[in-house]
Amino acid sequence: MLKCRDLRKIYQKKCVVDNLSFSVKEGEVFALLGSNGAGKTTTIKMILELIPKDGGTVKRAHGVQVGYSPETPYFHPFLTGREVLGFYGGLQGISKEDLRREIPELLKRAGLEESNTKVKHYSKGMLQRLALAQALLGDPKLLILDEPTAGLDAMGRLEMMHTIQALKKEGKTILINSHILNDIERVCDRGIIMKKGRLIYEWENGKSGKSLEEIFVEQIGGIE
Numbered sequence: 620m621l622k623c624r625d626l627r628k629i630y631q632k633k634c635v636v637d638n639l640s641f642s643v644k645e646g647e648v649f650a651l652l653g654s655n656g657a658g659k660t661t662t663i664k665m666i667l668e669l670i671p672k673d674g675g676t677v678k679r680a681h682g683v684q685v686g687y688s689p690e691t692p693y694f695h696p697f698l699t700g701r702e703v704l705g706f707y708g709g710l711q712g713i714s715k716e717d718l719r720r721e722i723p724e725l726l727k728r729a730g731l732e733e734s735n736t737k738v739k740h741y742s743k744g745m746l747q748r749l750a751l752a753q754a755l756l757g758d759p760k761l762l763i764l765d766e767p768t769a770g771l772d773a774m775g776r777l778e779m780m781h782t783i784q785a786l787k788k789e790g791k792t793i794l795i796n797s798h799i800l801n802d803i804e805r806v807c808d809r810g811i812i813m814k815k816g817r818l819i820y821e822w823e824n825g826k827s828g829k830s831l832e833e834i835f836v837e838q839i840g841g842i843e
């Protein structure tokens with residue numbers, strides 16, 4: 620579904636993503652792991668072509684659309700969730716007719732269907748759920764979720780994890796970047812641990828007898 624080969628990014632002469640290669644198979648939930656500054660968000664931005672690469676290739680399966688939920692979602696504060704989805708759907712070129720069908724479904728899935736509240740009054744949980752709904756516009760096969768549980772309380776995180784599990788069951792392929800190893804272990808099939816831009820460990824859920832946290836600490840050498 621997604622193949623990254625020898626990805627490289629240099630910022631101010633510093634190599635922040637260094638010859639990074641990994642593949643995500645169809646139907647998988649795949650994790651990008653690593654300490655702060657390891658290069659995860661930069662990798663995601665290169666996959667999405669939001670920033671230029673300094674080397675390497677990104678290949679997506681033919682015709683596959685991508686939905687993206689950013690690390691810190693920002694929407695126009697004076698719009699309601701419904702209006703935000705209408706705006707982004709329009710930017711994507713989705714027809715008005717399709718949006719009339721899609722938006723209520725997405726709002727329902729995000730638990731925001733009753734809400735005429737403007738985004739400026741949204742809680743963090745509501746914002747993250749709206750960001751996911753936005754990523755699902757147009758029913759993309761591949762989802763890239765950058766820290767989808769950032770700032771959420773325990774219930775919010777649980778709900779987000781259930782949603783991700785449901786999306787996997789529906790056949791979505793999901794690339795997820797998160798620091799919350801328990802969450803990752805709950806929903807992800809495989810992943811990679813990055814350190815200083817490099818791949819240092821390929822993780823497969825349940826393969827070794829160790830928890831992801833144990834593996835992470837072993838590999839990273841404690842939280843940096």
Ligand SMILES: Nc1ncnc2c1ncn2[C@@H]1O[C@H](COP(=O)(O)OP(=O)(O)OP(=O)(O)O)[C@@H](O)[C@H]1O
Pocket residue numbers: 630631635653654655656657658659660661662
């Ligand atoms: N626009 C930029 N200009 C210069 N340096 C940058 C830029 N964006 C990121 N970096 C640097 O690149 C490195 C990797 O950053 P990145 O945001 O990809 O890490 P991350 O693994 O996503 O971290 P976090 O978990 O904290 O979000 C860091 O050292 C960061 O300071």
